[in-house]
Amino acid sequence: MIQPIEPSRIVRRPPNFEYKREAYKRARREAWWLKVWQTKNWRTILLWPFSVVYEFIVLVRRLSFRLGVFDVYRAPVPVVVVGGILIGGVGKTPVVGALTKALIKAGYRPAIVARGYGGNSTHATVREVTRDSLPTEVGDEPLLHLLGNNVPVWVGANRSAVVQRLCEAHPEVDVILSDDGLQHYKLARDIEVVVMDKRGKGNGWCLPAGPLREPPTRLGSVDAVVWHHRCEKLPTREQQQLQSQMPDPARPNHFAFKSHISDAYCLADTRTRLPLSFFGGKDTLAIAGIAQPELFFKMLQAHNIHGHTMALPDHFMFDEAFVKLMDSRHVKYVLMTEKDAVKYQHLIKDNAAYHERFWVVPLEILDTPELSRLESFMIERLDGMRKK
Numbered sequence: 001m002i003q004p005i006e007p008s009r010i011v012r013r014p015p016n017f018e019y020k021r022e023a024y025k026r027a028r029r030e031a032w033w034l035k036v037w038q039t040k041n042w043r044t045i046l047l048w049p050f051s052v053v054y055e056f057i058v059l060v061r062r063l064s065f066r067l068g069v070f071d072v073y074r075a076p077v078p079v080v081v082v083g084g085i086l087i088g089g090v091g092k093t094p095v096v097g098a099l100t101k102a103l104i105k106a107g108y109r110p111a112i113v114a115r116g117y118g119g120n121s122t123h124a125t126v127r128e129v130t131r132d133s134l135p136t137e138v139g140d141e142p143l144l145h146l147l148g149n150n151v152p153v154w155v156g157a158n159r160s161a162v163v164q165r166l167c168e169a170h171p172e173v174d175v176i177l178s179d180d181g182l183q184h185y186k187l188a189r190d191i192e193v194v195v196m197d198k199r200g201k202g203n204g205w206c207l208p209a210g211p212l213r214e215p216p217t218r219l220g221s222v223d224a225v226v227w228h229h230r231c232e233k234l235p236t237r238e239q240q241q242l243q244s245q246m247p248d249p250a251r252p253n254h255f256a257f258k259s260h261i262s263d264a265y266c267l268a269d270t271r272t273r274l275p276l277s278f279f280g281g282k283d284t285l286a287i288a289g290i291a292q293p294e295l296f297f298k299m300l301q302a303h304n305i306h307g308h309t310m311a312l313p314d315h316f317m318f319d320e321a322f323v324k325l326m327d328s329r330h331v332k333y334v335l336m337t338e339k340d341a342v343k344y345q346h347l348i349k350d351n352a353a354y355h356e357r358f359w360v361v362p363l364e365i366l367d368t369p370e371l372s373r374l375e376s377f378m379i380e381r382l383d384g385m386r387k388k
Contacts, residue, residue, distance in 0.1 A: 027313040031294065034088050037202045037211040047209035055206045058183075058214055065185035073160035074188040076167055078175050078385050080378070081189040083182025085218050087211040089291025089314060090197045091228040093141050093339075094259055096179045098365050099193075100149045102375035108382065109151075109172050113162045114142045114179040116155030117315045126165045129153040135343040136317055140289075141179060143342045159187045175382060183213060191381055192222040195257075198229070224377060225251075229258045230295055230363070255377070256370040259363050261299045267341055267358035268348060274359065280304035285331040289316030289340050296337055300361070307331070318344050334358050 036043055064070055082099070084090045096112060103110045116127070116139035127133070129142045138155050146153045152170045156162040159181050167173065181187065182194065196219075202211040219225055264279070266272040279300075284307030288296040293311035300307075308331060318340070326334060334357055336344065341360040348354045365371065 027293065027311045027316075030088075030291075030313065031311065034199075034211065034292070037087070037205075037209075038199060040203045040205070044203060044205065044209040048205060051206045051209040054208070055215055058206065062185060062214075070186065072186060072188050073164065075163045075176060077173060078190040078382055079163065079178060079187065080175065080191040080193065080382075081178045081181050081184075081187075082193045082195060083178070083180050084195050085182065085212050085214045085216070086196060086199065086202065087207065087213065088199075090195045091230055091257075091259065092180055092195045093144065094363055094365060095193070095195050095226055095228065095257060096177050097145065097148055098257070098371065099375070099378055100145075100151060100177060102378065103175060103177075103382075104149075104151070106379045108175050110175045110177055111152040111154070111166055111170060111173040112142070112145045112149070112177050112179060113159055113166060113181075114139065114145070114153070114155050115157060115159070115181065116142055126154065126156040126158070126162050128166075128169065129155060134346065140315055140339050140343050144339055145179065147342065148338075159184045163187060190385060191224070191378070193224045193226060194219060194222045195226045195228055197227070223253060223381070224374070225254045226257045226374065227254065229256065230260075230299070253377070255374040256368070257374065258366040258368055258370070260366060261296075261303070261361050262364045264335065264359040264361045266355060267336075267345060267360050268355045270360075276300075276303040276305065276361070279307075279333060279335065279359075283307060283332040284335055285310060285326075285329055285333070286335045287312060287340060288337055289318075289343070290314055290337055296361075300335065305335070307333075307335075316340075316343075318347060320347060323347050332357070335361050338362050 065072055080099070082092050082096050084092060100110050100112065127138055129138045129146045131146065133143060133146075135143050142153050142155045145151075152166060152173060154162045154166045156165075159178060163176055163178075166176065178184075178187070178189070182192065199211070201216045204210060204212070204216055206212045206215060261276065263273045263275050265274075280303065282305075284305055286297055286300055286305070286307060287310045289312035290296065291314040293309075297309045297311075308329075336358070338360055344358070348358065
């Protein structure tokens with residue numbers, strides 16, 4: 001559950017809402033491409049020659065780092081990179097959160113680094129995330145990490161510089177988790193974890209003909225592959241597709257990771273909670289500024305919540321103009337993800353008119369044997385490094 005943030009400074013003047021309309025259109029384009037990339041069709045075939053060039057550049061770049069052509073920074077503590085080879089949100093952030101909690105329970109003192117997507121950090125900017133930080137400065141996911149895990153969180157485009165500054169400021173930290181950054185080879189890593197979802201490898205091609213940032217063979221070189229299942233009530237056909245991509249017992253470094261949405265809580269007062277069944281049949285609007293907003297909407301529909309929906313681009317930044325737009329939408333309840341809540345909360349402040357209208361639907365991790373196996377795998381690997 002996120003905690004209230006005390007706004008420490010004036011929020012910048014919101015831009016013209018025309019920009020927001022363009023962002024909404026961009027979200028629809030992104031969703032369209034994610035669908036196109038699932039198969040080999042005439043559009044992707046036309047783009048395939050460019051994918052070959054892209055894949056060659058990716059391989060040469062990675063090889064250059066391995067051969068020492070480019071400098072690589074090695075941190076004084078183990079670095080665990082939780083990333084992906086698939087475009088579109090696969091759910092890395094909850095995996096990082098679950099691993100962070102497991103490490104704390106095991107006696108480690110972890111910290112988290114991230115790029116800070118959605119924030120205004122430049123390549124040279126390195127920031128520590130605090131409870132006074134605004135999402136426009138540090139991004140939405142880093143702020144969510146801080147509020148959910150209560151560990152040091154630092155952001156910046158240059159992850160090597162971020163890790164270096166973090167270690168200087170927090171000498172007590174003994175392991176660092178990087179939320180994304182699998183392709184940031186300038187930072188040496190001790191453990192690589194790749195998160196996948198029900199889309200699998202898509203059509204198996206790299207950008208721009210497919211959804212892959214790196215060739216599918218990359219999965220064979222990482223330490224662990226986590227298959228994230230975010231909805232326990234999938235239609236039969238999708239459930240069968242997911243089962244075919246669940247971990248093979250013959251591959252012990254593949255893990256299943258399950259999450260689900262749980263009781264909603266009031267954005268203005270996190271102590272007030274309502275079961276999702278309360279919103280069934282009610283006048284609702286679900287908004288989602290995440291990589292795959294349709295997943296959130298489908299989870300709600302599985303709980304009989306069939307109201308209006310508004311899909312927004314990933315890392316979408318809300319402003320006062322958007323709040324006015326919400327005021328013009330005469331729906332009784334607005335439902336949002338926790339990732340959206342950290343960006344929306346400082347805008348409504350203590351306005352009593354919003355207390356019963358805006359509700360946050362959190363994503364919670366299921367405590368399964370597979371999760372325990374993943375946590376044990378990570379701790380055993382780190383314990384082994386301590387003994388060396």
